[in-house]
Amino acid sequence: xxxxTQSPKYLFRKEGQNVTLSCEQNLNxxxxxxxxxxxxxxxxxxxxxxxxNDFQKGDIAEGYSVSREKKESFPLTVTSAQKNPTAFYxxxxxxxxxxxxxxxxxxxxxxxx
Amino acid sequence: RKEVExxxxxxxxxxGATVAFNCTYSNSASQSFFWYRQDCRKEPKLLMSxxxxxxxxxxxxxxxxxxxxxxxxxxxxxxxxxxxxYLCVVNIKNTGRRALTFGSGTRLQVQP
Numbered sequence: 001x002x003x004x005t006q007s008p009k010y011l012f013r014k015e016g017q018n019v020t021l022s023c024e025q026n027l028n029x030x031x032x033x034x035x036x037x038x039x040x041x042x043x044x045x046x047x048x049x050x051x052x053n054d055f056q057k058g059d060i061a062e063g064y065s066v067s068r069e070k071k072e073s074f075p076l077t078v079t080s081a082q083k084n085p086t087a088f089y090x091x092x093x094x095x096x097x098x099x100x101x102x103x104x105x106x107x108x109x110x111x112x113x
Numbered sequence: 114r115k116e117v118e119x120x121x122x123x124x125x126x127x128x129g130a131t132v133a134f135n136c137t138y139s140n141s142a143s144q145s146f147f148w149y150r151q152d153c154r155k156e157p158k159l160l161m162s163x164x165x166x167x168x169x170x171x172x173x174x175x176x177x178x179x180x181x182x183x184x185x186x187x188x189x190x191x192x193x194x195x196x197x198x199y200l201c202v203v204n205i206k207n208t209g210r211r212a213l214t215f216g217s218g219t220r221l222q223v224q225p
Contacts, residue, residue, distance in 0.1 A: 033212060042200065042217035043157070058212065090156055094213075099145040102202070102213055104156040 002027045006091050006105035013112050021076045021108045023091035031096040032074040037088045049074055050096050085112045114139050117203050119216035127224055130191050134219045136201030137183045145204040146184045148175055150197045157200055191223045
């Protein structure tokens, strides 16, 4: 079945450590996205990529980095510069045309202590 | 003003009730619209796209009002399983940023 896989589901890290969240899709979608969600809040866009080897900052890119070396993969690194990294991170993809909706992975819940 | 606004709720309704949510958007160039459902601690899942002429899927009806810049979601005969947060999503294409913008969500609690 086609879909988006995020791993791990839960991740615990000590403050000051970088951590990379994995996102893989086999839907053949060009566009991929990372969102962050805090308790009781909506989704905020961190980074997005419309094509391999290209990506753009979203609304809250500070303290994060991404790469898009392959169409299927869009990993997100949460660096030690991110002041409040504890959150629910959601990866999504879509066909980059018209009215196509977003398809989400099942998320990674990151806790930094 | 936020680009996409929703009443956060919660809407507490009895089973069988009809409930309606609105979502307003600020950019008149917005071109596509969606409703997503999100259960607690899970990822959002597409409920329905919203078409200009309005569309229906079983107990759910979505409508778009471009003149007043809002979309709506109507749920008829609500079930306990409809309890979730409903997210309004808008695609704004002329900002140079081709990404979808989410509202903060409206929480629905259907009670027995």
